[in-house]
Amino acid sequence: MEFRVLGPIDVRELGRDVTPSAPKQRQVLALLLAKANHRVSVPALLSEVWDGEPPRTATTALQTYIGAIRKALAAGSGTSARDIADHRLVTDGNGYVLRLEHHEWDRPRFERLVLDARRLLEEREAHTATDTLGEALAMWRGTPFCNVRHGSQLTVQARVLNEAHLAACEVRIDALLLCRRFQEAVGEAVALVGDHPYHENVHTQLMRALYASGRRATALEVYQSLHRRMTDDLGIPPSPSTTTLHRVMLQDSPDQRYLAAAGAGALL
Known part of the structure; x- marks a missing residue:
């Protein structure tokens, strides 16, 4: 069963x-x-x-x-x-x-695959990690418990699973960047930004993927959109790490060592 x-x-x-x-x-x-x-x-x-x-x-x-x-x-x-x-x-x-x-339900298998992928990334096996994360994410069929009415406890449980899904998506984008599969990273990051308009990390991932694809202007537009949304709606600016990435991308001769460490080595 x-x-x-x-x-x-x-x-x-x-x-x-x-x-x-x-x-x-x-x-x-x-x-x-x-x-x-x-x-x-x-x-x-x-x-x-x-x-x-x-x-x-x-x-x-x-x-x-x-x-x-x-x-x-x-x-x-x-x-x-x-x-x-x-x-x-x-x-x-x-x-x-x-x-x-464990073999009878999907959650333990998903969690094991994500843990395996994180270990592979630590071992610099980015290509295998990317494939492993793709296998894990392919197990998802939609929003958890979407065919059930939610009380307070199922609301929390659905949130826990959604956070696990988001985290796996973020790790996969990092793996794609390490593999220099920048266009795929852009596509997956765009989808996350649309679903999570205030999530800084997915915005910075999109910025890095765009910049690495040679689309610096579009990467800077992503930052401006995030900055405007956060300051207007939340009353706070983006974090220092996000503003630092933006500042480096503004430079005509950016610090390539910083961008490489950020997973945004430019193809310019």
Whole structure:
């Protein structure tokens, strides 16, 4: 059985979708997936499903949802609900644990690939790191938990996964720059800037990629846009490291050692 959280939650058995369709069952399963192999208390589940204000019948309803999820997983895997209760979705005191092996869900594999890529970059194996990050990012199918209503806990869990995705994208751009694949770095950085208009690092990555591609004027325009947005909307200027990069790029004969260290060795 395969469980996926890097996008809409999805449970599959031999390619067949066995994800519960009822909204509250799906929400319960989503929180159990988000905290797989860790106990999720009944109060936490009740708070998530009923926004902190569960009705008197909520505990009974939750038990019904857990039973329905067990039946769906049993039907999908060709086992019994009893077997699922004993080995997969188990009761643990006043809570439940969804037990998954590492190979059964996508999150551990994604995290392992990103760690491998970071290690490869430290070893100056930028080309292999780039490919490894591409494999990791290809596992994403959209926004985490986008097919589930979010309570407070799933909102946090989705944010955690989105941050992990953003960090992996940033590392891949750094790897592309080290590989001198500047046009690809520009394309991926443009997408990140559009999604994260106040994120300085993705703007500096785009500046570096553009400059290295011989597009100094466009790189400087990216800085001006960021500066204007931050000062007008947030009341703060870009950080010293960003302004230093901008100042170096303004020079007709910039410090190539600085630009090389910043991953923006010019092709001019």
